[in-house]
Amino acid sequence: MIKIASLAHAYPKGQRINFPDWEIETAEQWLLLGASGSGKSTLLNHMAGLLRPSEGSVEINGTDLYSLSARKLDGFRGKNIGIVFQRPHLVRSLRVIENLELAASMAGNQIDRGRNMQLLDNMGLSGKEMAYPDELSQGQMQRVSVARALVNRPDLLIADEPTSSLDDISTQQVIELLTFQAKDNGATLIIATHDTRVKNLMDKTYQI
Amino acid sequence: MNIFFISTKNLLRNKMTTFLNVVLVSFGIGILSILFLASTQIGNKLESNAKDIDLVVGAKGSPLQLILSSIYHIDFPTGNIPAKDAYALMHNPLVKRAVPLALGDNYRGYRIVGSDTTFIGLYGLKLASGDFWSKDLEVTIGSAVALETGLKVGDHFFGAHGLSGNADIHKQHAYIVKGILVPQGNVTDNLILTNIGSVYKIHEQPDEDVAHAHHDENIQGGQKELNDKELTSILIQYRSPMSIIIFPRLVNQSTGMQAASPAMESARLFSLIGVGLDTLKWFAFLIMAISALSVFISLYNSMKEKKYDLAIMRCLGASKTKLFFLVILEGLIITTLGAVLGLLIGHLALELIGAYQESSQARLTGIYFLPEEFYLLLSGLGIGIVASIIPALQVYKVDISTTLTKGN
Numbered sequence: 001m002i003k004i005a006s007l008a009h010a011y012p013k014g015q016r017i018n019f020p021d022w023e024i025e026t027a028e029q030w031l032l033l034g035a036s037g038s039g040k041s042t043l044l045n046h047m048a049g050l051l052r053p054s055e056g057s058v059e060i061n062g063t064d065l066y067s068l069s070a071r072k073l074d075g076f077r078g079k080n081i082g083i084v085f086q087r088p089h090l091v092r093s094l095r096v097i098e099n100l101e102l103a104a105s106m107a108g109n110q111i112d113r114g115r116n117m118q119l120l121d122n123m124g125l126s127g128k129e130m131a132y133p134d135e136l137s138q139g140q141m142q143r144v145s146v147a148r149a150l151v152n153r154p155d156l157l158i159a160d161e162p163t164s165s166l167d168d169i170s171t172q173q174v175i176e177l178l179t180f181q182a183k184d185n186g187a188t189l190i191i192a193t194h195d196t197r198v199k200n201l202m203d204k205t206y207q208i
Numbered sequence: 209m210n211i212f213f214i215s216t217k218n219l220l221r222n223k224m225t226t227f228l229n230v231v232l233v234s235f236g237i238g239i240l241s242i243l244f245l246a247s248t249q250i251g252n253k254l255e256s257n258a259k260d261i262d263l264v265v266g267a268k269g270s271p272l273q274l275i276l277s278s279i280y281h282i283d284f285p286t287g288n289i290p291a292k293d294a295y296a297l298m299h300n301p302l303v304k305r306a307v308p309l310a311l312g313d314n315y316r317g318y319r320i321v322g323s324d325t326t327f328i329g330l331y332g333l334k335l336a337s338g339d340f341w342s343k344d345l346e347v348t349i350g351s352a353v354a355l356e357t358g359l360k361v362g363d364h365f366f367g368a369h370g371l372s373g374n375a376d377i378h379k380q381h382a383y384i385v386k387g388i389l390v391p392q393g394n395v396t397d398n399l400i401l402t403n404i405g406s407v408y409k410i411h412e413q414p415d416e417d418v419a420h421a422h423h424d425e426n427i428q429g430g431q432k433e434l435n436d437k438e439l440t441s442i443l444i445q446y447r448s449p450m451s452i453i454i455f456p457r458l459v460n461q462s463t464g465m466q467a468a469s470p471a472m473e474s475a476r477l478f479s480l481i482g483v484g485l486d487t488l489k490w491f492a493f494l495i496m497a498i499s500a501l502s503v504f505i506s507l508y509n510s511m512k513e514k515k516y517d518l519a520i521m522r523c524l525g526a527s528k529t530k531l532f533f534l535v536i537l538e539g540l541i542i543t544t545l546g547a548v549l550g551l552l553i554g555h556l557a558l559e560l561i562g563a564y565q566e567s568s569q570a571r572l573t574g575i576y577f578l579p580e581e582f583y584l585l586l587s588g589l590g591i592g593i594v595a596s597i598i599p600a601l602q603v604y605k606v607d608i609s610t611t612l613t614k615g616n
Contacts, residue, residue: 041613042609045609045613048523050522050523050608050609050612051609070527070528071527071529074525074526074527075525075527077523077525078524078526079525085613086613087612089516089519089520089612090520091214091517091520091521092221092517093214093217093218093220093221094214094217098209098217101209102214102521102524103524104209105209106521106524106525106526107524107525108525148524160613
């Protein structure tokens with residue numbers, strides 16, 4: 001279960017956003033909606049433990065993220081939270097399969113090459129394991145980043161505008177993969193978007 | 209997958225930059241390695257060859273030239289001295305041991321040195337096979353001579369006039385190899401030793417043949433007929449420290465010969481070489497400083513591109529400390545590779561220099577290792593840390609959410 005309580009973020013220029021309290025049950029799938037600049041990414045960054053809030057708390061399965069030390073928070077994020085960004089952000093010096101292995105390695109988990117290959121296969125990337133990111137299309141790279149987010153079997157899968165740079169076909173593929181893989185892994189899924197193509201693909205929505 | 213693997217992959221992504229940085233570091237380390245190895249070897253050779261020799265007496269001229277030709281056998285002698293005067297000095301009470309030398313010929317670049325049995329005692333020579341020379345035209349050869357020329361005990365060869373080259377071969381008399389020395393680790397490895405009578409015999413005019421019949425006895429017996437004979441120089445060992453003050457003055461003021469101190473001349477030689485060595489050493493330090501700067505610039509510039517990678521690794525659970533060491537490791541890999549390559553280049557270059565050296569007596573070798581080289585390796589690591597510490601500290605400034613939200 002994920003609980004967000006009294007969460008607020010103050011920007012350096014003085015602007016402040018107060019987020020409504022939010023409780024998410026395990027394995028639920030939510031769409032986080034809001035106009036550009038409404039604070040969707042900020043909220044997701046707070047939920048991912050990437051950005052310390054000015055006030056309030058984010059609790060994931062009983063752990064208050066911001067009560068952890070920086071080092072423990074890094075470790076917790078690696079093991080429990082999978083993140084897909086607007087852009088894929090793959091490490092360009094590593095091959096596709098190595099990008100997945102990097103996720104396991106950085107989280108301190110054992111590398112399971114069989115599972116990683118299966119994940120890539122699920123993403124329709126069979127045969128691209130040894131390719132470098134520069135050799136892939138934008139859609140393929142985003143699918144790799146989805147696979148990477150799933151490597152450590154996270155409890156929470158966060159996707160921030162994952163389809164904004166993709167064409168319609170890739171958008172459909174990525175959203176289907178995210179929802180299916182999250183369900184298959186028993187992970188809670190939150191997708192932030194203002195992409196109208198995505199709005200009808202998920203049941204629950206949270207508007208800010 | 210560890211940070212070493214990731215660092216290596218990062219470096220391989222920019223192969224040319226990495227290669228150039230490695231080469232730059234290796235040049236600095238390589239030059240320093242050559243300098244250390246060469247100066248140590250030269251120093252050791254100078255020391256071991258001049259061991260137990262307090263003074264060299266020879267013809268007037270450059271004292272350094274006298275030392276180089278009589279002890280190290282790498283320069284031409286200053287001239288000859290009358291054998292009568294030389295033997296008089298040899299029997300001076302201040303002298304503990306005196307070794308006469310008669311030079312003038314070579315065989316395939318290896319000098320033929322005429323002397324007597326005191327030479328054996330001075331250098332502590334030991335035989336690997338055969339015997340020491342005892343009669344005219346018998347020789348005992350150094351281990352390097354045997355190895356390079358293939359001469360064996362019982363072989364005959366002709367000497368050539370001069371201290372190098374084969375232009376004027378003395379075909380009237382052949383030498384016979386009586387023995388081969390064990391490797392001595394000094395100049396004697398490169399010498400062909402015979403008695404002084406052989407040198408006289410080789411150089412006498414044809415009409416002197418009859419007169420020479422009794423020559424051996426003259427030299428080794430009582431030196432009765434020395435008025436027309438000459439020597440190249442004498443190696444002197446003093447009887448007591450008192451002689452250090454008295455004997456050189458005695459030679460220089462009361463004879464037509466000159467006395468040269470190996471210790472003083474070697475020190476003078478080293479101070480002359482030292483200027484060049486110091487210049488090269490500073491040049492190498494400059495290259496190493498440039499290489500450190502180059503590694504720093506490469507890493508610092510790459511941080512702009514790398515900050516997305518570092519941010520994503522933070523997202524995946526890597527701590528700042530881990531990423532700090534990831535960047536440090538990149539600098540260390542470059543400079544460690546450079547240092548190892550530099551040491552290899554140093555040894556290889558010295559081996560090549562040795563192979564092409566004309567003078568076999570002072571031949572340098574790359575198969576020689578010094579503890580100082582370990583410090584060179586450490587200095588390479590030090591450069592890596594210094595060059596990468598500022599880029600690595602950038603890791604702590606990376607704002608993950610801003611970096612990844614803005615995208616690349």
